[in-house]
Amino acid sequence: MSARFLIVRTLRALLTLILVVTFVFLMLRLAGDPIKMLLPEDTPASVVEQYRARWGMDAPIYVQYIRYVASVLHGDFGMSFRDGRPALQAVTERIPATLTLGFAGLAVALLVGLPAGIAAAVMRNSIVDRSVISFAVVGHSVPTFFFGILLIMLFSMSLRWLPSSGSATWAHLVMPALTIGLWNAATLARFTRASMLDVLSQAYMKTVLANGLPSSWRILRYALPNAAIPIVTMLGLIVGQLLSGAVIVETVFAWPGIGRLTVTAVAGREVAVVQTIVFLSALAMVMANLLVDLIYGWLDPRIGSKTGGMSR
């Protein structure tokens, strides 16, 4: 992996973050006068002007933009109206809950999706393969919120095994993690299967086969490392899906994370909280994709020599 590759990737990540900040600034300016959104309708014009001056809204747009970027860099995203605290604080205190759910979901996705995909590819066209394909297709068509509700009906209401909402004990984690994990497992299984099939059809695998090595060794030692390259890319996308999925799953199971906060903040039009969530999730995504790029470059040294991108 060349240093140039590292630098180019990092610069791209930074550029993307700048784009996100600019985009949110433009969206907020397009959405209407923030002062009017904050103050009651019958506020006297003089008071409105006072606020405008105090918040720097009377400055030219590029000055406002620079100030906006500066405040974002200082971690100042504005106040949450609901509880009068800085929006950043309101969001960061929800991070642990979302991370717990995210990692549990990711674990479920990996533990189910990877073995299922590998088994399907190795036993191609068998009953196992067909079952995995069916699971992947069906799993991807069930809305997560509907699946969550079905789980609650089964495990909370009929069997009374698990609590339906909240986050007090580990038992509370089971159903949300299964909901978000199995949905992603479906995608991952399908992708792993395709990736493994590609590798298994390569000439060097025929050589391994001809050498008569035991099949499990063959797969783990020779096929999996090569199949891993596209799968790692997939994981970068799954981080985004986990964040998107958290919005719905946390709402269904009343899990006190960022996803649920997003829904209440959007319903209450708490712009400061919403923009904080947008920045933090963009940051998480960009970091995840950067990490994936680096792992990718490490797994396959050939990639480090080109910079990627669509026009190339």
Added chain:
Amino acid sequence: MKEQAATDPIGRRTTFASTRRLPSLVIAGAISFLLVAVMSGALADILAPQGYNDQNLLIRLKPPSFLGGPHGYYFGTDELGRDVFSRVLFSLRFSLLIAVTGTLVGAGFGTLLGFLAAHFQGLWEDILSALVDFQASIPFMIFALAALAFFGNSIFLFVILLGLYGWEVYARLVRGLVLSAKELGYVEALRNLGFHPIRIYSRHVLPNIGGALLVQITLNFPGIILLESGLSFLGLGIQPPLTSLGLMIGSGREFMTTAWWTAVAPGTVIFLTALSVTLVGDWFRDRLDAMPSN
């Protein structure tokens, strides 16, 4: 909620190594379900025993008629005594209409950008590339919710948001297809005959790549249905008094203990719709084999 599995980071399609042959019975079932769903939505006015907002507070949360509920209420009633069956039919109409409109917006926008990038290359490709990077940097659900928070909820914005979901897939696909079409003799011949590029693209290239576009649309459509129902489920999509399948599940969720049918009926319909479109889309791709492989 995105089927991104099919492309690698620089936008080439990775092949799902084996094109699987689905049993024809399953496909026949999926196609019939879709036909029934579309017809039910289109003819909801005639088929539905009641209007989607007709209330009858005397029969609130009654079970479906086949489980001993009131006669003529096939899927039972909801918390306002509205007929769940009728509401499912009308919801199907609104959900499908919005999903189709959103899909067309996304396919149109993506196709246009794909053509621009392939024709002008250079700067346009860089713009496209930056937009794709940008879209990939915010989870789509968060992006959609932020837009709804900033601009407030409206059907217009909602449809645009659904359209923005997946536009980049069309843009990449079209760019690739047009670039390879430009290498082919017929485009060169038309150009030498002095035809305007717009005419060449719209009359000659577009029909040639139409099959691949159609396949991509069927592959994207389930995602759009799930996104629409997801946002409506959260109460941030379609607003009452209109109805949608997601909205029905959202309100039915509160009555899970006493009236499970209020959520299960619309949920099953969403699931079967998304599943049928996926199956038909895959089958379609296998049949046409129109997708370019690497």
